[in-house]
Amino acid sequence: MKILYSHRIQSRDGQGVHLDALVAALRQAGHEVRLVGPPSYEAASLGGESRGIARLRRLLPRWAAELAELAYSVPAYLRLRRAAREFGPDAIYERYNLFFLSGAVLARRLGLPFLVEVNAPLAEERGRFGGLALPGLARWSERFVWRRATRVLPVTEVLAGHVAAAGVPRARIAVIPNGIELEEFPDPLPAPGGDPLVLGFVGFVRDWHGLDGVVRGIAAWQGPPALSLLVVGEGPARPGLEALARELGVADRVRFTGLAQREDVPGHVAGFDIALQPAAVPYASPLKVFEYMAAGRAIVAPDQPNLREVLADGRTALLFDPAAPGALWAAIGRLAADAGLRARLGAAARAEVLARDLTWAGNARRVVALLEGDAR
The missing domain is CATH 3.40.50.2000 (Glycogen Phosphorylase B;)
Incomplete structure (x- = not known):
């Protein structure tokens, strides 16, 4: 199976561990995976952050920074579309991020299965801890992505409740917790x-x-x-x-x-x-x-x-x-x-x-089983 993995991760932190481990497990199982994300990710060091992004956040008012996040979906979409044309994927897998619409739009346009991994209800989380200038836009972008997914993959049943409350049918929600490399x-x-x-x-x-x-x-x-x-x-x-x-x-x-x-x-x-x-x-x-x-x-x-x-x-x-x-x-x-x-x-x-089987290899098998089941 050929899987196009879309993400917006900038730094090598826990997010990066999850991404790298799942991709490695999918590849080890014999599947082809092509990563499409910010170019800075490949060069990022452990615990580092894109200096350009950090500077942008400091300089822009919060509302402008949030609009810039949303606008990033345009170049990200173009990169993802180009990769899809070259790679010919069977599915798009995306690690959810707030204001990030690229995978949802391209999957709908190409008629591809679209799996969205969700690790946090980011509109709620950022509103509570980091502050949001445009909470309505944040909630809309979250619902836009989750509702267009073929499957939403929250990491806990608790988080599955958040996804269902956003209007995603339970039949399209599959909980896959984090894991380890045994x-x-x-x-x-x-x-x-x-x-x-x-x-x-x-x-x-x-x-x-x-x-x-x-x-x-x-x-x-x-x-x-x-x-x-x-x-x-x-x-x-x-x-x-x-x-x-x-x-x-x-x-x-x-x-x-x-x-x-x-x-x-x-x-x-x-x-x-x-x-x-x-x-x-x-x-x-x-x-x-x-x-x-x-x-x-x-x-x-x-x-x-x-x-x-x-x-x-x-x-x-x-x-x-x-x-x-x-x-x-x-x-x-x-x-x-x-x-x-x-x-x-x-x-x-x-x-x-x-x-x-709380392992990344087990998670890779669960993801592929969902894709194969949806294909049938």
Whole structure:
């Protein structure tokens, strides 16, 4: 099968991991995939952003920047159309982005199946966190793309509800969560189990992740055993967390790796005793959770619907009530005191990945099965 993959990703972050992994899995399964996206993506470094785009956002008023995003659909459409003429695809697959209409228009014009992968309700998300000058236009562009898709592929059932509320029939919605590359996580090593025990976190570090509470908890922890924190990643919250650790006298037990290359992440996670997801947006399918599961680590995460889609409290993780003060630390304390429980949860989490095929290869098979089913 020949798949034209359309995207508007500018930087090598979690989005890029998802894109690269799925494309690699499709190709490994014998399908031809042609990527069409911003030229800057190929040259982007890990964690980098197009300087031109960042400068444009700083200089333009918000409403003008949003119109520029929409206008970008025109040159993107021309690139996509040219690629379609050269490649002769059987389908167009697109990673959804706000104000990005190119794939929907071209797929309709060429009569091709059009699959849209959705990782967030961006009109709602940007309106809530980043601000939108043109919210009506944003909502219209979102509905335009989702409703014209042959299939919409949200990463969680929670997100599927957002898609259905936008007017997409449930029969055209297929949930495909994120996954992992199993070869990157061979049979997991036993957790270190040393003193201090290592609490670990992987990802871009933002204030809402709640790592400040983890640092405070380490300072207040009486033990035994002693606890430390390893953060595999970078982000705007790092300076504040390092300052807090110094203030509380635990700077020697809070460590940041900085930006980590993808190939280095499994080795870092292998050094965790307890893997943390202190907070999560309500519709996400966090990549780190699948990495923790594949590595066979004991996981602590919020008890919320999107995470319950992949984690079961007491079986593959300890889930805590995010609204209950002290609940996160009660879960951490329980695991810190019980090496057997850590081992059982980690083994069950790894088994869940295998049983449900929560891998990029599995996702590639699901995507192709949908395309083949629609073709019939």
